[in-house]
Amino acid sequence: xxxxxxxxxxxxxxxxxxxxxxxxxxxxxxxxxxxxxxxxxxxxxxxxxxxxxxxxxxxxxxxxxxxxxxxxxxxxxxxxxxxxxxxxxxxxxxxxxxxxxxxxxxxxxxxxxxxxxxxxxxxxxxxxxxxxxxxxxxxxxxxxxxxxxxxxxxxxxxxxxxxxxxxxxxxxxxxxxxxxxxxxxxxxxxxxxxxxxxxxxxxxxxx
Numbered sequence: 001x002x003x004x005x006x007x008x009x010x011x012x013x014x015x016x017x018x019x020x021x022x023x024x025x026x027x028x029x030x031x032x033x034x035x036x037x038x039x040x041x042x043x044x045x046x047x048x049x050x051x052x053x054x055x056x057x058x059x060x061x062x063x064x065x066x067x068x069x070x071x072x073x074x075x076x077x078x079x080x081x082x083x084x085x086x087x088x089x090x091x092x093x094x095x096x097x098x099x100x101x102x103x104x105x106x107x108x109x110x111x112x113x114x115x116x117x118x119x120x121x122x123x124x125x126x127x128x129x130x131x132x133x134x135x136x137x138x139x140x141x142x143x144x145x146x147x148x149x150x151x152x153x154x155x156x157x158x159x160x161x162x163x164x165x166x167x168x169x170x171x172x173x174x175x176x177x178x179x180x181x182x183x184x185x186x187x188x189x190x191x192x193x194x195x196x197x198x199x200x201x202x203x204x205x206x207x
Contacts, residue, residue: 023060053070075194090157095181105189108193122173128148131207149162163178
């Protein structure tokens, strides 16, 4: 059991440490302009779903309210670092796309299906009342689609829709995740997979 835990921690800590190193040489003014993120000379302020995080530069440190999700989940901090390093604020048109419809979506559809669609279906579609309560708690907008559907911003301007079907005797539970169209140019395809996984994890933490 101990060996497995070490492997899992190593898998999370190695990429995190890599991006912390890159973060030190970041041009903060360029990053602020590119991502639309506030920078006050000491730290960036990023809003992830329902929480503000202060990310200090050049020596990485993250501060927020006690018990906040990203403090306990290292991949969320890696995602925020990658956004500051490579992401781009792009205005959405109001349209939503499936993962497959975005650039390189076909190439990454298998990990996305496993990490996001299947996980959402068997985490939320079997407990829809709890899912709805969690989304309401997070301030999501209810949608008239599926057996349950909500829209929620991951980062400011980048919205995601989670749609669920509970299934029955003939069909298993299923899910669809749609992205505001600016994800296509604001994030690399692998980060879109992480975005879906991260959103599911945040909602799950609120069940």
